[in-house]
Amino acid sequence: MMFIIAKKSIMRRRLSAAIGVLIATAVCCKISTAMALSMKSLSPDASRRSASTMQRYRSSSIEQVGIDIQQQDQQHTHIQDQDCNCDYHRRGIILTTLTSAIISLSGAPTLAAATENDSFEAPMNGLTRQIRTTVVKGAQVIDKLDSKWERFSDDFGLGDKRNQPKRNVIDAGGNERSKKVVQSQSNNGGIVLDEVFAENLLKQCDETFLSCLKAQNIATISPESLLQQMNDTTNLLRKSFFKASSIPANAQEEFNFNCYVHFRVYNEILVREKVFFPSFKNDFEASVGKLILKSTLKEQPSLLQDLASETTLNERLTNALVASDTVATLLQNKGLIDTWERSIPPDDDIEDWTTTSRSTTTDNFYVSSDLEYSLALNGDVTLNSQLLLQELGYRLYPSFGRWLVHEAVLQCFGSENKVKVNMDDYYMDTSYNSNPDLFEVKQVLLNIVLERD
Numbered sequence: 001m002m003f004i005i006a007k008k009s010i011m012r013r014r015l016s017a018a019i020g021v022l023i024a025t026a027v028c029c030k031i032s033t034a035m036a037l038s039m040k041s042l043s044p045d046a047s048r049r050s051a052s053t054m055q056r057y058r059s060s061s062i063e064q065v066g067i068d069i070q071q072q073d074q075q076h077t078h079i080q081d082q083d084c085n086c087d088y089h090r091r092g093i094i095l096t097t098l099t100s101a102i103i104s105l106s107g108a109p110t111l112a113a114a115t116e117n118d119s120f121e122a123p124m125n126g127l128t129r130q131i132r133t134t135v136v137k138g139a140q141v142i143d144k145l146d147s148k149w150e151r152f153s154d155d156f157g158l159g160d161k162r163n164q165p166k167r168n169v170i171d172a173g174g175n176e177r178s179k180k181v182v183q184s185q186s187n188n189g190g191i192v193l194d195e196v197f198a199e200n201l202l203k204q205c206d207e208t209f210l211s212c213l214k215a216q217n218i219a220t221i222s223p224e225s226l227l228q229q230m231n232d233t234t235n236l237l238r239k240s241f242f243k244a245s246s247i248p249a250n251a252q253e254e255f256n257f258n259c260y261v262h263f264r265v266y267n268e269i270l271v272r273e274k275v276f277f278p279s280f281k282n283d284f285e286a287s288v289g290k291l292i293l294k295s296t297l298k299e300q301p302s303l304l305q306d307l308a309s310e311t312t313l314n315e316r317l318t319n320a321l322v323a324s325d326t327v328a329t330l331l332q333n334k335g336l337i338d339t340w341e342r343s344i345p346p347d348d349d350i351e352d353w354t355t356t357s358r359s360t361t362t363d364n365f366y367v368s369s370d371l372e373y374s375l376a377l378n379g380d381v382t383l384n385s386q387l388l389l390q391e392l393g394y395r396l397y398p399s400f401g402r403w404l405v406h407e408a409v410l411q412c413f414g415s416e417n418k419v420k421v422n423m424d425d426y427y428m429d430t431s432y433n434s435n436p437d438l439f440e441v442k443q444v445l446l447n448i449v450l451e452r453d
Contacts, residue, residue: 151435182325183341184332193251193335193381201292201400202262208288209266212280218273229265237261252335252381259398260385267394281396289403293411296330296404303330304408314354316413317371317450321345323408324375324448331377331401338379345373353450375446377401378430383441387427399425402446409448418453 152158206226213221241257242249249257270277297303304323321342328340353371380386382398389397406423413419428443 154432154435180344181341182344184329184339186339187332191333191335193255194333195251195255197334198251198255198336200295202258204291204295205262205266205288205398208284208291212284212287213269213273213275215283216275216280218275220273221269226265226269229269230261233261233265237264256382256385259382260388263385263389263397264392264394267389267392267396270396277395284396285399285403286407289407292400293404293407300330304411312354314350317350317354320409320412320450321373323412324373324405327404327408328375328377328401331404336381336400337377340378341376343374345371353452371450373448375405375448376428377444377446378442380444383427383444386444387441399444401444405446405448409450420451420453422449422451423447 206223210221210223210226213219237260238257241260242253269275270280293304303326324342325340328337328342331337332340349369349371352369380401382400386397386399402423402425406421410419410421424447426445426447427441428445429439430442431440
């Protein structure tokens with residue numbers, strides 16, 4: 001009877017061991033599937049290493065189960081002494097097998113997910129990506145909070161810096177001497193546009209444009225066809241250019257619109273005729289500047305009288321600065337700008353630029369240094385047309401102030417001094433605000449650089 005009970009106990013233990021083998025085999029298959037999915041994103045070498053590791057893991061698992069079965073047979077040779085413990089060992093085997101299966105099944109998807117986009121050699125890339133993402137998002141949150149605080153401070157005038165008087169816009173340095181400026185008197189809206197002078201400006205632009213086209217061997221555009229294109233453009237754009245209002249446009253707004261129409265037609269013709277633009281632009285701006293200045297001097301002969309009669313370079317430089325102020329005052333008196341202000345170059349820069357010394361030979365040599373100053377034109381009536389044309393991609397736009405100042409300064413030095421005048425224009429908002437949506441151009445800043453050849 002005891003022998004039959006012992007045989008049944010051995011059969012139950014071997015049956016439990018067989019179930020353990022089946023469970024271990026299933027666990028190996030699950031791990032194999034997860035690792036196979038993860039190996040799709042690995043390199044060939046990494047895939048071979050992973051496959052080898054998986055095979056060793058499968059073999060070691062089966063061998064471990066076989067060893068467990070042999071140890072169980074050896075441990076239960078004396079059936080009568082250990083029959084009371086058979087249930088305890090069976091539960092232990094099942095519990096161990098199920099625990100390992102649960103750990104393997106829960107870890108396999110994690111491994112597959114971690115290696116889906118990462119290489120086998122760099123398992124921490126996911127953590128690195130998470131850290132970087134957190135840092136970037138944190139910086140974005142801080143920027144948004146800072147922007148909101150700046151706008152809140154602007155709205156309520158918080159901070160001492162915002163309540164200080166406006167410093168000259170053309171000053172960008174820390175040198176106290178560079179803060180000195182020459183500026184005009186405010187007209188307080190008392191100066192209106194000289195419509196005759198403004199109309200002559202556009203007529204001179206038309207004449208210069210046609211003459212420059214002939215210089216480019218383009219004779220297909222006649223004054224009549226140019227006028228017809230301008231009339232068509234005016235009829236097409238007038239309603240969209242002016243805001244819907246019962247108040248009619250004033251003289252300055254009409255002149256701004258006419259400048260937009262003229263120069264838009266100019267640019268369209270240049271594009272259609274495939275004109276080489278850089279040389280045409282230089283010729284047009286130089287010619288129109290000379291023509292406008294010449295016609296202005298006919299009406300006001302004393303405007304730039306004796307500015308080029310001086311002999312020394314220092315005196316000519318002084319006259320050039322005066323000429324900049326004179327042209328700016330002319331634009332203000334004609335109603336093209338509201339006010340203006342010019343920076344005063346430091347004395348050291350002027351001395352370096354004008355210094356000459358005698359060498360051992362009969363030739364003179366000089367210490368060359370570019371001299372730079374700025375002229376700010378506030379409230380230019382053609383500002384909107386300039387911006388609209390440049391937003392459309394056109395680079396020929398009405399910049400009467402820049403053309404006149406360039407020609408006047410150049411005439412002060414004459415051709416014998418070999419002075420080159422470079423001038424760039426910038427668009428500035430004279431009121432500070434941290435909100436970029438509230439940016440409004442109110443000033444044309446001319447940066448003037450004098451170079452000695």
